[in-house]
Amino acid sequence: MAEKVVETGTGKKSSEPAVNGRESWLEQYRFGLRTGERGTVVSVGDGIAWVRGLPGAAMDEILAFDDGSRGMVFHLTKDMLGAILLHQSEALTAGTEVHPGRRSLSIPVGDALLGRVVDPLGSPLDNLPAPECHAYQPLETLSPPITAREFVHEPLYTGVKIIDCMVPIGRGQRQLIIGDRGMGRSSLAIDAVINQRGKHVRCVYVLVGQKRSTVVTTMDLLNRYDAMDYTTVVVGEASALPGLQYLAPFAGCAIAEAWMNQGIDTLVVYDDLSTHARSYRELSLLLRRPPGREAYPGDIFYLHARLLERATCLNAAHGGGSMTALPIVETQQGDIASYISTNLISITDGQLYLDQSLFDEGFRPAIDVTRSVSRIGGKAQHACIQKEAGSMKLGYLQFLELEIFTRFGARLEASMEARIRRGRILRELLKQDRLSPLPATFQMAWLVAFNEGCFDNSTPQDVGAQLERLQSRLEDSELTLDDARERWASAVTTWLERAPEKGR
Ligand SMILES: Nc1ncnc2c1ncn2[C@@H]1O[C@H](COP(=O)(O)OP(=O)(O)OP(=O)(O)O)[C@@H](O)[C@H]1O
Ligand SMILES: [Mg+2]
Numbered sequence: 001m002a003e004k005v006v007e008t009g010t011g012k013k014s015s016e017p018a019v020n021g022r023e024s025w026l027e028q029y030r031f032g033l034r035t036g037e038r039g040t041v042v043s044v045g046d047g048i049a050w051v052r053g054l055p056g057a058a059m060d061e062i063l064a065f066d067d068g069s070r071g072m073v074f075h076l077t078k079d080m081l082g083a084i085l086l087h088q089s090e091a092l093t094a095g096t097e098v099h100p101g102r103r104s105l106s107i108p109v110g111d112a113l114l115g116r117v118v119d120p121l122g123s124p125l126d127n128l129p130a131p132e133c134h135a136y137q138p139l140e141t142l143s144p145p146i147t148a149r150e151f152v153h154e155p156l157y158t159g160v161k162i163i164d165c166m167v168p169i170g171r172g173q174r175q176l177i178i179g180d181r182g183m184g185r186s187s188l189a190i191d192a193v194i195n196q197r198g199k200h201v202r203c204v205y206v207l208v209g210q211k212r213s214t215v216v217t218t219m220d221l222l223n224r225y226d227a228m229d230y231t232t233v234v235v236g237e238a239s240a241l242p243g244l245q246y247l248a249p250f251a252g253c254a255i256a257e258a259w260m261n262q263g264i265d266t267l268v269v270y271d272d273l274s275t276h277a278r279s280y281r282e283l284s285l286l287l288r289r290p291p292g293r294e295a296y297p298g299d300i301f302y303l304h305a306r307l308l309e310r311a312t313c314l315n316a317a318h319g320g321g322s323m324t325a326l327p328i329v330e331t332q333q334g335d336i337a338s339y340i341s342t343n344l345i346s347i348t349d350g351q352l353y354l355d356q357s358l359f360d361e362g363f364r365p366a367i368d369v370t371r372s373v374s375r376i377g378g379k380a381q382h383a384c385i386q387k388e389a390g391s392m393k394l395g396y397l398q399f400l401e402l403e404i405f406t407r408f409g410a411r412l413e414a415s416m417e418a419r420i421r422r423g424r425i426l427r428e429l430l431k432q433d434r435l436s437p438l439p440a441t442f443q444m445a446w447l448v449a450f451n452e453g454c455f456d457n458s459t460p461q462d463v464g465a466q467l468e469r470l471q472s473r474l475e476d477s478e479l480t481l482d483d484a485r486e487r488w489a490s491a492v493t494t495w496l497e498r499a500p501e502k503g504r
Pocket of ligand 1: 185434
């Protein structure tokens with residue numbers, strides 16, 4: 001039943017002292033009858049509260065509790081509603097009064113958030129004053145309509161050789177990073193963020209349900225590599241209320257969306273959505289929503305789809321901004337067919353699959369090229385790099401199959417042996433340490449060098465030194481991606497041919 005409270009005048013309770021003195025209170029006094037709903041907490045615990053007496057409440061509406069706690073309507077039943085708590089004071093208990101906010105949740109957005117670490121409600125977590133934002137963006141909005149969208153056409157360089165050459169990503173693309181725990185998923189995302197320095201891309205790094213130590217390490221890395229100038233970190237850590245963990249990706253998305261609507265390119269990392277799905281499941285089960293497959297609620301697909309659909313590339317009429325999303329998902333024992341992984345694979349535009357055996361063999365980043373794909377990124381790749389890398393992926397996949405034969409000691413034709421030798425060199429070339437993103441010109445340099453056969457007489461052990469030489473010579477040169485291929489070819493062959501003579 002609705003409890004209706006009849007308030008008179010300005011709505012202030014008569015026992016409250018007038019703010020500007022009795023006279024001004026009298027001046028502002030208007031006769032009239034106002035009605036408002038008032039609910040009561042029935043039970044509270046595990047980050048949720050059951051409330052009775054707010055029949056007019058709507059989904060996602062903000063609730064203000066009398067003790068200062070805040071919540072959001074998450075589940076409606078006939079005579080009660082379930083709310084997730086966003087801020088909980090120690091005084092919150094059964095019987096506390098609740099007032100509906102009549103609005104849904106929004107977060108302060110804008111340039112003041114650059115370099116800041118905030119929680120999903122926009123409150124600072126870095127011991128600095130609250131960011132001075134003048135605009136707000138709702139956490140949940142509709143994704144841009146199809147008429148506002150543009151094909152993905154500009155590359156987003158991650159600085160990782162294997163990605164930029166074989167599985168390229170475009171601005172506005174959604175590329176899933178999938179793999180077991182500890183396979184270097186976060187490292188790839190951090191590398192991508194670090195590589196955006198000077199590229200006019202604003203980044204939002206969302207940490208969901210991570211340990212405090214992981215949060216600190218991530219922020220340390222971003223600070224150390226000067227990435228915080230153009231980055232905002234949104235944290236819903238493991239010890240936070242489950243409601244905050246659930247909202248963190250939406251908050252990160254809203255922050256990036258506001259920049260995208262201003263025509264700015266953005267990159268959002270969701271680290272990671274498996275934990276996000278788990279916190280959503282936890283909240284749903286606590287609120288007695290019917291469990292579906294693996295006890296996840298039936299709308300878990302829709303939850304991630306509506307988050308990732310907001311990442312897109314807008315057309316010129318809508319400012320031309322973009323939001324690239326790098327969601328991260330965890331697999332168990334390399335099983336990509338699990339529920340959440342398959343959902344995310346089908347929502348995104350491609351995936352980077354990280355493989356345990358490659359990681360153990362020392363091939364890092366442990367991206368399994370056979371199972372990684374970028375469905376739309378090729379269109380965004382620079383024409384020169386695309387031309388150079390065009391047949392490389394296929395050749396590499398053929399090499400991986402051929403290599404299996406050599407394990408049985410089979411005798412191979414000379415041409416096959418050459419292909420295998422070349423493949424082994426390529427595998428060595430594709431290895432890359434973390435936190436060392438490489439510019440697009442370097443990608444071009446090593447691709448041309450490889451295609452020109454500059455590495456054909458090298459052994460896998462030499463490759464590292466040769467790449468270093470290539471990099472140092474490239475830094476002194478003025479070659480750009482738009483230069484003719486002949487210039488590139490002659491430059492890289494001279495750089496790589498002369499150096500061994502010097503060494504002798
Ligand atoms: N390219 C690389 N070169 C060398 N080491 C790497 C590389 N990528 C990742 N690593 C190492 O792998 C380990 C795991 O990396 P990371 O924390 O990024 O993985 P994760 O999949 O995010 O793990 P978690 O499950 O803890 O989130 C780290 O110790 C990191 O130093
Ligand atoms: Mg990680």
